[in-house]
Amino acid sequence: MSAAHTHSCKATSCQKQIPLDLLMCMTHWRMVPAPLAREVKRTWQIRDRGEARTLAYQAAVTAAIAAVEAKQNRKIAERKQTELGLFSDLGL
Numbered sequence: 288m289s290a291a292h293t294h295s296c297k298a299t300s301c302q303k304q305i306p307l308d309l310l311m312c313m314t315h316w317r318m319v320p321a322p323l324a325r326e327v328k329r330t331w332q333i334r335d336r337g338e339a340r341t342l343a344y345q346a347a348v349t350a351a352i353a354a355v356e357a358k359q360n361r362k363i364a365e366r367k368q369t370e371l372g373l374f375s376d377l378g379l
């Protein structure tokens with residue numbers, strides 16, 4: 288894979304290099320809720336036909352990135368909760 292034909296995954300703080308026609312690496316793309324994923328694909332297909340549709344694509348992408356980030360934050364919060372649980376078991 289040549290660098291000229293890849294870009295990094297759009298998910299927050301993911302550095303994975305992926306082909307230009309993909310928005311995110313598979314790990315993150317799977318975290319996008321199905322209706323949003325469909326919207327990204329739909330607006331991607333029509334994005335070259337006028338500015339309003341380009342905006343629709345950007346909005347869909349922004350929403351997809353936000354959804355993935357929210358999911359990741361929730362995971363981090365759950366992990367913290369578990370750690371706190373462990374500490375309280377130790378009486379700290």
Ligand SMILES: [Zn+2]
Nearest residue numbers: 296301312315
């Ligand atoms: Zn990624």
